Amino acid sequence: MVDKANGKFTNSSVEGEDQAVRVILPNKRKGEMYGVVEKLSGASHLTVMCEDGFTRISRIPGKMKKRMWIKERDLVIIKPWQFQSEKADVVYRYTQTQAGYLSRNRLLPDVIDIFK
Numbered sequence: 001m002v003d004k005a006n007g008k009f010t011n012s013s014v015e016g017e018d019q020a021v022r023v024i025l026p027n028k029r030k031g032e033m034y035g036v037v038e039k040l041s042g043a044s045h046l047t048v049m050c051e052d053g054f055t056r057i058s059r060i061p062g063k064m065k066k067r068m069w070i071k072e073r074d075l076v077i078i079k080p081w082q083f084q085s086e087k088a089d090v091v092y093r094y095t096q097t098q099a100g101y102l103s104r105n106r107l108l109p110d111v112i113d114i115f116k
Helices: 096-104
Strands: 009-011 019-021 033-042 045-050 055-059 075-080 087-093
Touching (some): 033 055, 045 075, 045 087, 055 075
Parallel strands (some): 055 087
Antiparallel strands (some): 033 045, 033 075
16 A cells, blocks of 8 residues: 555554555565575476465566566565465566565565575
8 A cells, every 4th residue: 555645654453553664575466475486496496485385386477577687695576376275477577685575674574584
């Protein structure tokens, strides 16, 4: 959600009140979640360790393929497929600065917080 007054993203799930957040967060209503890239498999496929403890094969959609390069140990937002839960699509990749910000502000689950 974007606050119209200052143009920042807000997260209403943290401590029950609106707090300004500088990065995009996963939309839990759409089923999006955090993940850390473990391995590059080639042909736009990745192995991602997700916040729910499962390892999923994720694919990079065509609109992200040439614009955003993804490496191992990158923090990403993924959206699992509804009909095959062991596969997912990559929605967004965080920069190292953004991942450090999320880690410092304790917005990442402990399962995937490797940025301490």
